[in-house]
């Protein structure tokens with residue numbers, strides 16, 4: 001039976017689960033969320049502890065949380081892209097970076113986005129500044145890390161976390177000129193076929209970006 005992924009083409013965390021599926025050519029069906037498919041939303045509300053997506057279904061197995069979905073795919077549906085490094089020490093580093101991208105890049109960009117969702121005309125300036133300051137701090141940390149370390153050249157847990165978070169973070173707060181390694185990483189990630197596919201499939205939804213999508217990427 002084919003895998004089913006509940007999510008939305010414009011959702012950053014859905015991308016995080018789509019990238020490994022695309023990179024390994026794993027067969028799956030996207031169960032898109034939206035008003036047209038109320039049953040899909042009901043499923044997510046029932047099976048995710050916070051009603052969030054993505055949610056992966058593999059026969060009788062339901063997996064929630066994008067990182068856990070990648071770990072699950074690495075174990076049960078392995079492919080050419082070794083999503084989790086085989087070397088346990090490198091796997092620790094991959095998991096550390098996954099947390100950094102989720103907790104300090106994705107979370108801070110979402111803080112700004114949510115301020116606009118709450119009140120598009122008058123978003124809370126304190127929330128916007130706190131989110132943007134968090135992004136600048138995370139960017140600087142990542143730039144220093146990239147200066148001292150190498151990332152694996154293939155699609156891994158790190159690229160699955162980094163690609164969507166850097167894609168949208170740069171729309172909220174541009175990666176500054178003093179972070180050239182991070183800007184280059186973002187460009188490299190966006191050029192990966194699995195990521196480019198997510199970007200293209202999400203284009204029709206750009207008008208939904210609460211801050212207004214920039215005319216690039």
Ligand SMILES: N[C@@H](CCC(=O)N[C@@H](CS)C(=O)NCC(=O)O)C(=O)O
Nearest residue numbers: 011012013014052053054065066067
């Ligand atoms: N920690 C979750 C976060 C998932 C998440 O925040 N998903 C967003 C879409 S990108 C969502 O479900 N938003 C709708 C909501 O919060 O109700 C994960 O890693 O999968």
